Amino acid sequence: MITDRSQVTALIQSAKITKGIKWSEIAEVVGQSKEWSTAACLGQMAMTKEQAEGVGALLGLTDEAVAWLQIAPYKGSLPTEVPTDPLIYRWYELVNVYGTTLKELIHEEFGDGIMSAIDFSMDLQREEDPKGDRVHVVMSGKFLPYKMY
Amino acid sequence: MITDRSQVTALIQSAKITKGIKWSEIAEVVGQSKEWSTAACLGQMAMTKEQAEGVGALLGLTDEAVAWLQIAPYKGSLPTEVPTDPLIYRWYELVNVYGTTLKELIHEEFGDGIMSAIDFSMDLQREEDPKGDRVHVVMSGKFLPYKMY
Amino acid sequence: MITDRSQVTALIQSAKITKGIKWSEIAEVVGQSKEWSTAACLGQMAMTKEQAEGVGALLGLTDEAVAWLQIAPYKGSLPTEVPTDPLIYRWYELVNVYGTTLKELIHEEFGDGIMSAIDFSMDLQREEDPKGDRVHVVMSGKFLPYKMY
Amino acid sequence: MITDRSQVTALIQSAKITKGIKWSEIAEVVGQSKEWSTAACLGQMAMTKEQAEGVGALLGLTDEAVAWLQIAPYKGSLPTEVPTDPLIYRWYELVNVYGTTLKELIHEEFGDGIMSAIDFSMDLQREEDPKGDRVHVVMSGKFLPYKMY
Amino acid sequence: MITDRSQVTALIQSAKITKGIKWSEIAEVVGQSKEWSTAACLGQMAMTKEQAEGVGALLGLTDEAVAWLQIAPYKGSLPTEVPTDPLIYRWYELVNVYGTTLKELIHEEFGDGIMSAIDFSMDLQREEDPKGDRVHVVMSGKFLPYKMY
Amino acid sequence: MITDRSQVTALIQSAKITKGIKWSEIAEVVGQSKEWSTAACLGQMAMTKEQAEGVGALLGLTDEAVAWLQIAPYKGSLPTEVPTDPLIYRWYELVNVYGTTLKELIHEEFGDGIMSAIDFSMDLQREEDPKGDRVHVVMSGKFLPYKMY
Amino acid sequence: MITDRSQVTALIQSAKITKGIKWSEIAEVVGQSKEWSTAACLGQMAMTKEQAEGVGALLGLTDEAVAWLQIAPYKGSLPTEVPTDPLIYRWYELVNVYGTTLKELIHEEFGDGIMSAIDFSMDLQREEDPKGDRVHVVMSGKFLPYKMY
Amino acid sequence: MITDRSQVTALIQSAKITKGIKWSEIAEVVGQSKEWSTAACLGQMAMTKEQAEGVGALLGLTDEAVAWLQIAPYKGSLPTEVPTDPLIYRWYELVNVYGTTLKELIHEEFGDGIMSAIDFSMDLQREEDPKGDRVHVVMSGKFLPYKMY
Amino acid sequence: MITDRSQVTALIQSAKITKGIKWSEIAEVVGQSKEWSTAACLGQMAMTKEQAEGVGALLGLTDEAVAWLQIAPYKGSLPTEVPTDPLIYRWYELVNVYGTTLKELIHEEFGDGIMSAIDFSMDLQREEDPKGDRVHVVMSGKFLPYKMY
Amino acid sequence: MITDRSQVTALIQSAKITKGIKWSEIAEVVGQSKEWSTAACLGQMAMTKEQAEGVGALLGLTDEAVAWLQIAPYKGSLPTEVPTDPLIYRWYELVNVYGTTLKELIHEEFGDGIMSAIDFSMDLQREEDPKGDRVHVVMSGKFLPYKMY
CATH class of the missing domain: 1.10.260.40 (lambda repressor-like DNA-binding domains)
Incomplete structure (x- = not known):
């Protein structure tokens, strides 16, 4: 079962x-x-x-x-708050190092609000490069402004 | 001082x-x-x-x-392991929800290794969309294979 | 300064x-x-x-x-992950006790997705009651379905 | 067993x-x-x-x-202090962002005390909206003033 | 200020x-x-x-x-989740050692619900004892049953 | 086994x-x-x-x-540092809210030392009350003064 | 002040x-x-x-x-749960490595109870040794049996 | 297996x-x-x-x-950073209360360095005492000075 | 399975x-x-x-x-953030004590960037010494400068 | 002061x-x-x-x-258990990824014990390499066997 x-x-x-x-x-x-x-x-x-x-x-x-598989799952794929796996940690590190930068630039362009992680898509490709191939990731998330009420 | x-x-x-x-x-x-x-x-x-x-x-x-400003700083821009700010949290959530997915797809394409967060660049743009503009982010990081020795 | x-x-x-x-x-x-x-x-x-x-x-x-006051602030108003203040703790407790219930009922009604905390409004009123007045809170958040892509 | x-x-x-x-x-x-x-x-x-x-x-x-099922259970439905599931996290975020606001407004209206999470009821409904349906939640908790003694 | x-x-x-x-x-x-x-x-x-x-x-x-002094304060008097001060720690230890016992006995006597920490009073006295004086504490909290709805 | x-x-x-x-x-x-x-x-x-x-x-x-059952057990009955169960949490909250008060009053009465959680007894009774029955708890712990040496 | x-x-x-x-x-x-x-x-x-x-x-x-100096202080001399200072950490390590051993041996000798950290004294001396001097520490704490009631 | x-x-x-x-x-x-x-x-x-x-x-x-039994084990005998068992906790409390004292006195006597937890021995005995028997523990650890290089 | x-x-x-x-x-x-x-x-x-x-x-x-064995594993070999095993802890201690030193010296020699933990090799040998044999470890990691873009 | x-x-x-x-x-x-x-x-x-x-x-x-500067300091140079700075994190990652490996190999060579972090020296040099210069670190710590007694 x-x-x-x-x-x-x-x-x-x-x-x-x-x-x-x-x-x-x-x-x-x-x-x-x-x-x-x-x-x-x-x-x-x-x-x-x-x-x-x-x-x-x-x-x-x-x-x-x-x-x-058809049931909405309890999400979250990592066993610890800070991931220990080096590949995944690099992404956590990007959030840690660039987090305030992302915040400042999105607010400068769009005002107060967030980039959605639900109305969101991602595309990951190999980017060939003579100095060593690169991981090329495109992310697109709808901007959601904070509602005033 | x-x-x-x-x-x-x-x-x-x-x-x-x-x-x-x-x-x-x-x-x-x-x-x-x-x-x-x-x-x-x-x-x-x-x-x-x-x-x-x-x-x-x-x-x-x-x-x-x-x-x-010319000294390499002690990096890390967030006050807590899990960020409380909603904009930055969405990025943490993406790492949490998609972390194992990123790991699987990068390993499938490149083998064991990581995407560098150092030899890395990022570009953030507004993506116009009639259903609401989107935040469009391109990330590019060099793939670094684990060395066997 | x-x-x-x-x-x-x-x-x-x-x-x-x-x-x-x-x-x-x-x-x-x-x-x-x-x-x-x-x-x-x-x-x-x-x-x-x-x-x-x-x-x-x-x-x-x-x-x-x-x-x-005109700058989008780094949000998060609580000093600890689990709030110590009894009034605020009761809200954390509601999330802890009813969290999976909210998840099940929203998914049953709407499918996989979330209730937005950004496109969101809240109204708090005194509800008179002979057995002791009550705090009456109405929350309204847009449902955002997970995008398939 | x-x-x-x-x-x-x-x-x-x-x-x-x-x-x-x-x-x-x-x-x-x-x-x-x-x-x-x-x-x-x-x-x-x-x-x-x-x-x-x-x-x-x-x-x-x-x-x-x-x-x-007839025994009072050890309550708490979440596996971590900060929930990782995006739907439930949005509720935690509301407590984090609006926690001090709820505290100030309840104290302004009722004085020092709490809104009960025990003498409490909740009703969750779909709220139809042409811009996208909303989750409409009504919560009602008895106000309990701190006893002086 | x-x-x-x-x-x-x-x-x-x-x-x-x-x-x-x-x-x-x-x-x-x-x-x-x-x-x-x-x-x-x-x-x-x-x-x-x-x-x-x-x-x-x-x-x-x-x-x-x-x-x-007349404002309802953000409550919580301890600097850490587990108190380091030995006198206060003993109380935390009592909650840790006897917590499930208190839960079982209150539920056996009253059913599902809690003992209020708001409608609550406490009295602390010296209890003289030839084998060494004792701290005698009486606590009284209203029982609040979980509401069915 | x-x-x-x-x-x-x-x-x-x-x-x-x-x-x-x-x-x-x-x-x-x-x-x-x-x-x-x-x-x-x-x-x-x-x-x-x-x-x-x-x-x-x-x-x-x-x-x-x-x-x-005859072996001294590894004690501690709670699965997390801060208990999630509302009944037990109220006791943790009492320690958090009243911890420094207990410390001040015991020191004022007895000097530096602790109330023992080992040479300790507890009695829990229903206290009938027309406004709603109360949980009445009496605790008695020996005062142990810090030894000077 | x-x-x-x-x-x-x-x-x-x-x-x-x-x-x-x-x-x-x-x-x-x-x-x-x-x-x-x-x-x-x-x-x-x-x-x-x-x-x-x-x-x-x-x-x-x-x-x-x-x-x-005459007031009973809020005790606890370490800034983190696990001390970072190597000298103090070694003591934490002794508790971690030998903790269950101390528990077993004290229970075997005395039954269920604790060694007091309040009715306690300590003496630290240099112990000369040709292979390198040693830190010699004597600790003495009253055994307190759990009270049955 | x-x-x-x-x-x-x-x-x-x-x-x-x-x-x-x-x-x-x-x-x-x-x-x-x-x-x-x-x-x-x-x-x-x-x-x-x-x-x-x-x-x-x-x-x-x-x-x-x-x-x-003949393999060097992954050491550490406690399930949590701060032990919940009262007997073992008292030892953690001693490290917390006396940690900086031990540090100061060992440095005063020996200079910068540590007391080894590896080249270490311990002896635990019952110390008879008319006011209640005591646990008497002798610890002996080699002093290791920090190497300058 | x-x-x-x-x-x-x-x-x-x-x-x-x-x-x-x-x-x-x-x-x-x-x-x-x-x-x-x-x-x-x-x-x-x-x-x-x-x-x-x-x-x-x-x-x-x-x-x-x-x-x-041929699949890239979820890495991280330690059960807790701070390792409890004394041998492994000493390595954590080295990072804690010497971490800022390593940072300063690598930046002084190479500028801003990191020493790779992926393009990395390690060799561990016994180093005979009349005062007691030593563990001799050589680590070599490629320096990766932060990319400006 | x-x-x-x-x-x-x-x-x-x-x-x-x-x-x-x-x-x-x-x-x-x-x-x-x-x-x-x-x-x-x-x-x-x-x-x-x-x-x-x-x-x-x-x-x-x-x-x-x-x-x-002449007083033995309270050591530990990092503000968090898991360092956020990428350069220092790579060292923490090495301990996390290779920690059990170091343990196994040192025990295989020396038996049960530790590599000292006190009787320890370190030398960091630039290692020229046509594929990109490397950070070359030599560490030497005395092996300390666990004492049987």
Whole structure:
């Protein structure tokens, strides 16, 4: 019996590694970007019935696991407030080093408000570079102004 | 007497607000992007002598403050591990929600390693959109593979 | 010299107590609800030039303080992650006890997404009750669905 | 053998997802609001014998689980002090941003004391809006003045 | 200028030590128990105008300090989540060791709910004992049942 | 095999709920107050052989569990530094709000030292009150003066 | 004006370093062991009037500082839960590594209870050793059995 | 299969309680002091082959457990930074209250450096006393001066 | 079924201890340094197919475990932010004591930037010394200057 | 008046930056390595009278500051448990990623014990490399075996 979404994430990770399937192949089945599809598999997004059944078929999940994939999960993918994994830590470091900079520049351009993390999309690509290839990430989030009332 | 770089940051913030100067105007004096220049003013980057003197002249800083701007600062711009400010929190949330996704996709494309937060640049623009303008951010960081030895 | 918005909050608190002014009187000068106006005075919202000058005149603030009131502040009004003040703690307790309930019911009604804390308004009133008056709070936040991409 | 109330919560979540039952259906069986009933199922309230047996029959729980539902549980539904789930975090953010505002306004209206989180009720509804539907929440808590002695 | 209630607490502590005044003498001026009066002086309760003026006269406080004493303070008298002072720690230890016991026994007697910390009084006395005098504390808090709705 | 005292606590909780036994009934078997007996069952006190065997017989525990009941346990009954359960939190709040008051009054009466949490007893009773019954708790702890040497 | 005992500790440290006085010299004036006297100077014990005046005369403290020395201080001499200073950390490490050992051996010898940290004394001496001198510490604390009631 | 040293500690605790063996009896088999032997059994020291086999025979451990006893363990015997168990907490309190005193007195006697927690021994004895027996602990650690280079 | 890389680490530790294999023997099979090979076995590096199969054959791991060894793991080998193990703590202490020194000296020699922990190698050797052998560690990390843009 | 060693560190930093002096120049005056000398200036080591007077003369410190430099300081140079500065964080990351590796390899070579952080030296050099210069660090710490007793 599955009692927690993180168990489904573990099942997906295990099946993916044993079967040697790539995230981009899963994304094709899901029919969305590799970024959204991976996040959904890792317990951060809720799938539609069709998406969940597609992933279930590809990875050999039970009906119960497929049902859990359609539920909005308790989000947050990191085990500690400050991530210990070096790849993920670099992103935390960017928020720490550039956080006040992002705040100042967005406020200068848009006024008081935030950049949405919900009405948001992300695209990650390899950027070829003779001095060493780069990770090129584009993020786009709707600006939401604070409401006065 | 200045005994801590954060005092210089406070002086800059205070002068900028009182004089009504914009970060983009400061960036022109610095001669670098608005992202790097703002981060440098907020105590996250070290300026060259010319850059520091330019900022000092624009904002009316003392020679002592200008000397501090040229020293590599103790970085980290947030007062708590989890930021409380909603704008900056959304970025922390993105790292929390998408952290394992970024990890999986970068490893799938590049193998084990990290995206550098040092050999890194960022560009933030307004993206016009009839459903509400968006914050459009491009990040580019060199991929650094783990060395085997 | 003011180097931090929290200094302006302290000035406002001090002037308000010494002069015996009420938040509802300040709200009239601001021209917005008592909820938004109080939050703005306590360093959580940015005022327009007119609002800031009105508050400055009422409380006898300097031009420098009035300039700071127009800047989007670093938000977060609590000194610790878990508030120690009993009145504020009860709200934290409600989030702790009812957090998963709110999540389940909003997802059941709207699907995956969040209730905005930015496009948000709040109204607090006394609700007379023979068994003891009650605090009656209405909150309204726009539902933002997670974008698929 | 059940040794912890959180196991009952997991059983309920699992049965609800597998059977495709809604919280509002459970609330009908419980005979209370959907807010109270959901909180009770998620381990935050104690049910009466009748309520517990009704829920047990609907979801197919064992007698042991039904017995646990009638015990006042160790409350607190969040795994971390600061919630990582974006929907729940927005509520924590409201407490953080508006906490001192709520404190000031309640004290101004009622004097020193608190709004009860025990003699408390909550109602959550969809508020239709052409610019995007809203989550409309009404909270009502008895004001409790500090006793002088 | 006073910008924080903790400054008033420090002024009271300093005046009390320099003048050699006892808490019981202050309580007489306040006209309430020594427990409530001490808590009020230490920034945990709001005084009436008469009480504040009495304390102000006794200790030689300024009008500004007397005004602050009448404001409901941001409560919480300990600098850390777990107190380091051995006397106060013993109380934290009692909550830690006996917390679940108090919970079980109150629920067994009263059902689900809490013992109020607001509608609450406390009396502390010396209990003479040939084997060594004891601290005898009586606490009385109203039981508040969870409301079903 | 039992490898941790908390497993015995879980066994006791489970048996007590399934059999519908009250703490006061257990206390009769133990032959001590309901406060001490409950704390002992919840893993905070060590029982004598007779007490442990009595509890074991009443609740149907194995010999191994009965042996563990006689061992001084690793004490501390709360899962987090700040308790999340509202009933227990109110006690933590009392320590937080009244901690410095208790310290001042005990020192004023007894000098430097502590109130023992070991040579300590507690009695919890229902106090009938027309405005709502109250929880009445008497605590008595030996005063221990700091030794000079 | 002194508003906090830690200010007195700072005054003592500063005077001691500037005047080149040793703790053992201070202890002679206090008339107690060097361990108790140092702890008292560092804000962990309350002095008698005579002791405080003696220290005040030796170090040139004001009457106000001498008054503070006679007040039971808010104890706890470390700035963080886990000390960063290597000398003090080794003691924390001993508690961490040997904590359960001390617990087991004291319980085996005495039964359930504690070793008092209040009715306690300590003596620290140099122990000459050809392989390198050693720090020799003797601690003696009264055993306090848990009271059954 | 044993995958963690803490499992061996649990096996030892369980066997010791079930068989009613004392730490001093185990120490005799180990051939070292009761302090070192207990710490080794509780996962803080590595045993020799002979010591491990002796303990294994006495307590009926498997060969696998005996192999684990000979591996240097990941040390640290407490589940939280600040111990909750009252007996162990008193030791943490001593470090907190006397930490700066120990630092000052060791530096006064020996100069800058530390008392080793590795080249260290401890002896715990009952000290009979008509006013109540005492726990008498002698600690001896080599002084290690900071190296200049 | 393996659902987490830490399970593979536990399998490796268990097999290594039971079979009595050394890290240097594993390193020979891996064909890299003992430092890199040990880190890879402990879940901090990703192996090639050949390396993973070699380790699998030596230690008798399943195909599933061998598949997991080739996946970039979620890194971070310590259970707490501040390590409790004395050997590892000394390294944390070095970072704490010498951290600002390393920062100053690297900036003085190289300017603003970091020493890479990815393009990094380490060599640990026994350094014989008549006063007691020493641990001799050489670390080499590429200097990465902050990019201006 | 100086009441804390960190004030001396701030004075040194300020004088060094204003006068444009290098750490290597300070080290020459101290007569020790640049690593030890920098650590001593940053409040991590105690200087001899001659060293302190030399630094005082070079940087223009007062006699009081020179006296403080000769006192063993409360060590620990980082403001948070996990450092936020990227250069220092990389060292923390090395401890986190390689901590268990260092432990395994030192134990394999030396048995149970630690590498001393007191009888320790460090040398940091630029290592020229056509692919980008490297930071080359040699650390040497005496191995201290755990004493059996």
